Amino acid sequence: MIEKRGIMFDLERSIRDWKRNLQRQEAFEDGTVADLETHLRDSIDALKREGMPEEEAFHEAVSRVGGAEGLAGECGKVREYRLDLRRPWRTSRFMPALAGNYLKVALRKIRRQKGYSFINIAGLAVGIACFLLILTWVRFEFSYDRFHKNAREIYRVISEFHSPGGKINYVWTSQAPLASALKEDYPEIINSARALSWNWTIGQEGNRFREFVWVVDPAFLEMFTFIFIQGDPATALSNRDSVILTETLARKQFPNEDPMGKTVIAGRSTPLIVTGIIKDIPLNSHFDMDAIVPMELTREGNNLTEWGGHNYRTYIQLQKGISGEDVQQKVRHWGKNVDPDTQETIQLQPLTRIHLFALEGGGLIIYIYIFLAMAFFVLLIACVNYMSLASARASARAKEVGVRQVVGARKKQLIGQFLSESFLLSLIATILAVVVALAFLPVFRRLTGQEIQVSYSLETLALVVALAALTGILSGSYPAFVLSRPEPVKIFKGIFRGGQEGVLFRKILVIVQFALSVFFISGTIAISKQIHILRNKDLGYDKENIVCLNVLGGIEQNASAVKNRLMDNPKIVGMTIVDSFLDAPNSSASSSVIHWEGQKAGETIPWLIVRGVDFDFQKTFDIPMAAGRFFSREFPSDPKDGMIVNEAAVKAMNMDSPIGKKFHFWDHDGTIIGVIKDFHFRSLHKSIEPMVMKIGINLQKIAIRIRAGDVAATIKFIETEIKKIVPGYVFEYEFLDEKLDRLYKAEERMENINLSVSFLAIFISCLGLSGLVAYTAEQKTKEIGIRKVLGASVGSIAMMLYKDFLRWIIAANLVAWPLAFYFANRWLRNFAYRINLDISIFALSSALVLLIAFLAVSYQSIRAATAQPVDSLRYE
């Protein structure tokens, strides 16, 4: 019987089991369970009274009460009338009362973990500041020419010269009559204007300087937006001798009087009457202008109806809403109206693209993309610090997470909490970053070589806030996910080992950081090597000690007198009058106007650079001849008949013995008397093109070669002597090598920015790395203690700590090399003359990064390794 009792029905126990089953349903409130229990007992009692055995009565009662799930579902619905359809036993998604607590905890964490917070905030602030600066710059570059009210409708007319190889030479000037012809032929074009940009001496007697004077059609003032302080745009250019001054120039010329109606002298002796004052042209304009004069002024010197040369900047304005591309299709082959055989086509370049987009493709926009990417990467590196440190510290916060979960926090709430924490940090960092960015703006202006303006607008504020939010999300999302994951039971049982599961993730992050650093550094090295090549390449002549005078200003009539006087000074080696200096050629001829003796049918040179020189050019620049002779005063026919080509031209024309051959370009007929060795007459982005030289074409500049040593005195001498012969000469000079350096401004800027970005990248990466090392050391406190007790040396322990990190950094190098090679290679394609990308560049940058990283982790690891073992082992 005793055995039977063992399996006998136990009512209380059955009821307890039944109740436990009910309690598993979270929808039941305790009261409901009590209700149901009483009900069940009443029911059983009643059934027993009817004579039913206890066990049967229990089952019957249970079935009458109904299944737990069904009841729970009904109970759940009872309070489900809230808008958010939240179950009553769930905590609400957002509890405003907790926000204060989140803030308190977040601030406490910042306060208690100073090192960690410093790394995060400093890293983020530097990253954001860098991003802000670059963003400011990008916005500035994009704002170019947009201040014109008609900016969207204005296009610049580009002439395209097609060479047989499919290469196109773009010229942003057109023939003089094109502007009005296009306007007449196409109703879509509602306005058009020509412009010439002259570097002209202008001002009152004794106060004259070279200024940028634009010679324009009156319609120019209608199309573009100039703010007139005085004068009327409609009539300002009506008279042939009128001039509009910018505010700055007006103040410079007429400091204490009203300039309107006053006379200034332009050029040698052209009197102009001031008819208008405009506000200075904003910096973000492709116009560089100090004064505007009417096109009428040039009527005598230039034939404005001639289709000959491409000398005029031509702007057109389309009707609002007309697509530029459609009009472009229509006007493309307009040139055939003038010359049915022409190879020339027309392109319409939107005004707003002029500054950023080069006609050949590329242009400044490439740099903008590159720098935007860099800015983003620096920001990413800073966010990575936050991510890796926060996930490494997951275990430190696990208890807090556990407690929050136990008192009802849901995963979403925890994610929200940690995200808002990263937002708080990124907000603090952003505020710091704004301060840093403003402080570094002058430095950044120097780096970019741009007078960047910050626009303090709502838009800017929105951008800054958006940036803070982006940073918050970028850096907070992963940690929030990791930190909210552990289950409370595991935490309190000590099973949860936060920081372990993110190891791979953190490895990847460190690799990404250092790969980017190596990438930037090798980029910087490649760029600076390339710039070194650009600066030091043999140009075919000696570029040092050449003084460039931009103006003839009356010297031409007295050229030999000036020359003789100057050559008396032994410090002066030579003087030559040229059409342009050797940084950029002035004129060129297209294939249709180039002919030579022995030219076969269908044989052409696509493009020929034309250089006007005098007899002393070769001597002054010291360029050797490849064949024949240079122009000489001993041959009276030279100025009229003599022509000299370079080796590239001989090659392009396929000539065997060029000397004595007839040559024709433009409307000049002559004979080739010599072949000059190839020399560079423009930036090294391009290779040496075919060139012809002729005496006396378009001479307007002076180059003087002096000897090194006491340069200032020599220049003073030049100035005095010139002024003795040509009184009133405006003496402004420059050195040729400085002019040449300016050709590589973009590259130099790239080098500067790249260098700074590399520095920031490695700095922030090392911040994060040292944080991680400190964390690892903290985790391994006991291991380190035991090792030390057992006799490990400081060195071996330090090595143990960063062996791991060094491995990741080496992995980062492997990732970075191919990427850096690819991009550096693409960049180098911009140059006709470029460095070889050899392994030394990458090896050097890797070594650099390794060294810096090594130093960064050394402090933390040595500190951990030198700690007293007794301190680390005292616990337990």
Place this chain on the structure above:
Amino acid sequence: MLSRTLMAASTRPIILAILSRGEDYGYNLIQKVKGFSGGHIDWTEGMIYPVLQRMEVDALISSQWKISADQRPRRYFRITERGREELASELAGWGNVWKALNHFVEPLRAEE
């Protein structure tokens, strides 16, 4: 047996009607309904509790815990003023339905 819909519609008025006579607890409510209807109205017993809760949320009834003589905790429900109003309007409604039903059913019987 009542249809599901009819049962759903009638539960609340019946509970209100019973409670209008005096306070009572869940088990007893069920017994009263069963006893009166002779088993025609057969509720899943546990289901009365969510309904009572809901009625309490809607302020038609109020409740109070009491320990009965057999030491079991019981929740006694009492009709509120609002509950009485609800009951009156339900009764009017049911009365109208009943009248309409009778009216439309009568003629058919007459023709038989």
